[in-house]
Amino acid sequence: MSSMSASRTCTPLISLVVPCYNESAMVGLFHEEVSRQLRSLQGVGYELVFVNDGSRDRTLDHLRELAERDPHVIVIDLARNFGKEAALTAGLFEAVGDVVVPMDADLQDPPELLVEFLAHWRNGYDVVLARRVDRSADGLLKRSTAHWFYRLHSRISDVALPENVGDFRLMDRKVVDALKALPERHRFMKGLFAWVGHRTTVIDYVRSPRAAGTTKFSGWKLWNLALEGITSFSTLPLRVWTYLGALIASVSILYAGFIVIRTLLFGADVPGYASLLTSILLLSGIQLIGIGVVGEYVGRIYTESKQRPLYLIQARYGRGPSSALPQTQDEV
Incomplete structure (x- = not known):
């Protein structure tokens, strides 16, 4: 033994x-x-x-x-x-x-x-x-x-x-x-x-x-306990927004190139406001979610720094x- x-x-x-x-x-x-x-x-x-x-x-x-x-x-x-x-x-x-x-x-x-x-x-x-x-x-x-x-x-x-x-x-x-x-x-x-x-x-x-x-x-x-568990042991929720931002930027660049080519070939047209409003609301929502995720981690830092x-x-x-x-x- x-x-x-x-x-x-x-x-x-x-x-x-x-x-x-x-x-x-x-x-x-x-x-x-x-x-x-x-x-x-x-x-x-x-x-x-x-x-x-x-x-x-x-x-x-x-x-x-x-x-x-x-x-x-x-x-x-x-x-x-x-x-x-x-x-x-x-x-x-x-x-x-x-x-x-x-x-x-x-x-x-x-x-x-x-x-x-x-x-x-x-x-x-x-x-x-x-x-x-x-x-x-x-x-x-x-x-x-x-x-x-x-x-x-x-x-x-x-x-x-x-x-x-x-x-x-x-x-x-x-x-x-x-x-x-x-x-x-x-x-x-x-x-x-x-x-x-x-x-x-x-x-x-x-x-x-x-x-x-x-x-x-x-x-x-x-639900709050689950969030606590994820944010306590992973920074992936923060990194996700880097990848998401890069993806959105890449799609925007490709779409901008498409607009330029289409304008040169067929001339300018008047776009609708519906698609513009939808895009603005979508991106604004994504930004607010990203700020919320960052805020969750900042809040944890704030709580830890007080040492209560x-x-x-x-x-x-x-x-x-x-x-x-x-x-x-x-x-x-």
């Missing part, structure tokens, strides 16, 4: 990072089911790091109750809703386990896979991905758009995203430390997970329907300030 594998036969601490936004109907069920699975693991310590991302229902109240009666529960209450990517980052900074597993609170990702996760980790893998082979629990539109997004992102980006793999995965401590060292404020976590690399394996599973409650990701939020913290922590329950952060630091 290699030294790396031998070092993983000791009693590990597994941290589950669970971002929560308006999940009052789910946190109790999630805690009960996941705790049952974790207690069944022999020779494994665990902690449940819940991150309340500015919930407007009674999610925080339920989480505080869990923290009071279960010493394994840690609750991080953010000052407001910063978004799932920020909440997930906060959980990664707070988790102190040898391995970290991000999970959603909706129980669509089966806790039973934790056994397989740990088995692959003990065999030397630093990252164990959970790939959804059956997404019938999701709507047809969501499945179709997700499929095309993964394909598009992998084609235009230097970092290929594994298709049908979400945030649910196991990561070794060195992988988590690598993620924590990345300073960017715009964080597309699926892309960052892929970017840090390390030795990776994949296990397949069937995605279940939600046990209770409703999804918090609307079509608009998913990614999130602010309002309170912690169930444990003092985490050893994963400086004792006085409540922001990242």
Whole structure:
């Protein structure tokens, strides 16, 4: 057995990072089911790091109750809703386990896979991905758009995203430390997970329907997340406008030559205003789209240059300030 594998036969601490936004109907069920699975693991310590991302229902109240009666529960209450990517980052900074597993609170990702996760980790893998082979629990539109997004992102980006793999995965401590060292404020976590690399394996599973409650990701939020992913890992949208401009200029030069030759051979005629107006509106629209794409990247530069913290922590329950952060630091 290699030294790396031998070092993983000791009693590990597994941290589950669970971002929560308006999940009052789910946190109790999630805690009960996941705790049952974790207690069944022999020779494994665990902690449940819940991150309340500015919930407007009674999610925080339920989480505080869990923290009071279960010493394994840690609750991080953010000052407001910063978004799932920020909440997930906060959980990664707070988790102190040898391995970290991000999970959603909706129980669509089966806790039973934790056994397989740990088995692959003990065999030397630093990252164990959970790939959804059956997404019938999701709507047809969501499945179709997700499929095309993964394909598009992998084609235009230097970092290929594994298709049908979400945030649910196991990561070794060195992988988590690598993620924590990345300073960017715009964080597309699926892309960052892929970017840090390390030795990776994949296990397949069937995605279940939600046990209770409703999804918090609307079509608009998913669209913005897709734009975030594309602009975070590819500059192709910027380069496209160079090629498009060259194409339009080439066509214009050819058409100008055609007009000159036609005028010399047949004389001048009076062109219609309809075609002129159409051309002006078309080119103006293309220019505005190009400016919008440039503005998207400029906006990212502007946000990064301000160096505002990614999130602010309002309170912690169930444990003092985490050893994963400086004792006085409540922001990242």
